Amino acid sequence: MGKKKEKEIDLNNLKPEEELKYEIASELGYLDKVMTNGWKSLTAKESGRIGGLMTKRNRELKKQQTQEGKTES
Template sequence: MNKKNDEKIDLNKIPREEMLKYEIAEELGLLDQVLESGWKSLSAKETGRIGGIMTRRRRESKKTDGVS
């Protein structure tokens, strides 16, 4: 196995761009599973849901950033 896959996830060292993904996983009740077993432990449906919510939030933030 790759050493990166063996390391535990440290929430304090997550890049800012990825924080949204972890926040959404927490909202969906999946954060503990991700921290314990990694992102590969999620089903395609769960992963797709996270991706969809991320996309929607990024679109919404662009709309609100553009409106002053």
């Protein structure tokens, strides 16, 4: 079996979920590492930190949208 070829990362053409992931990686200082070596180069701790922050932000966004919906009614 050969190695999978890594896809080129186009930061201008990302899904919203991916955009959030890259944004958090950038804030934590991991973006350079990801861009040069891919996501597999991150440690479990680094990946977990990104995933945790993504979950937290998604929860906050959902809560905010719920509150906005209640005030509009």
